[in-house]
Amino acid sequence: MAGGPASTPTWQTRALVTVEAAELLRSLHADHGPLMFHQSGGCCDGSAPMCYPDGEFIVGDRDVLLGRLEVGEGVPAIPVWISGSQFNAWKHTQLIVDVVPGRGGGFSLEAPTGKRFLTRSRVFPADVFEALPKPLTGADVEGRAELPEAYAPVEVAALDGEEVCEVVTAD
Structure with missing residues (x-):
């Protein structure tokens, strides 16, 4: 897989995927074919x-286009899109697609699985951002621009020391 070993975090892309989320994405690909993400910040979810x-x-x-996720053999790279207005708010952060137990969004493919995707984030160091x-x-992309490299899954534990936003849950 591109982007180095799965346990090596990388700053070379604006989007990453965790090992756990990649596992769910492989299963969803088996059922639905090629996949994509869009993070809108919209009303419904x-x-x-x-x-x-x-x-x-x-x-x-x-x-x-924040990046492309490589989740396993035989699965095409998964593009991660964000609305332009959301990008302006989040452009200084790397988004990490993760999965947790719970009900997914009504329109999102993972909804019936008992799991839901979420994004964690970490702020780019200034030199990396520049x-x-x-x-x-x-x-x-419509104009056929060259797509960015796809990156392999990462372990969240490998990123925790790098100020990844924690998931807050109600007890």
Whole structure:
């Protein structure tokens, strides 16, 4: 897989996936084919990342491609999109797609599995942020821009020492 060993965190992309989320994505791929994520910050499911069959959600010209997730052999890289307005709010952070027990969003493919996707984040160090390439928009991809490299899953424990936002749960 691209991006180094699964246990090595990387700052080279704006989006990563955890090992646990990659496992669920492989299962969803087996049932639904190629997948995609979109994080809108919209009304129905808040800012939860929504997983769809690839192409089922129409990406807008101003949506931003955060990265591509490599989750296993035989599964095409999974693009992670975010709305342009959400990107402006989150551009200084790397989003990490993770999974936890609970009910997923009504439109997201994991909804019936008893698990739900969420995003964790960590702030890019200033020097890393400055070195990141300009992200692609929906218009860029439509214009056949070269897609970014896909990155392998990471262990959340490997990222915890790097100020990853914790998941808050009610007891």
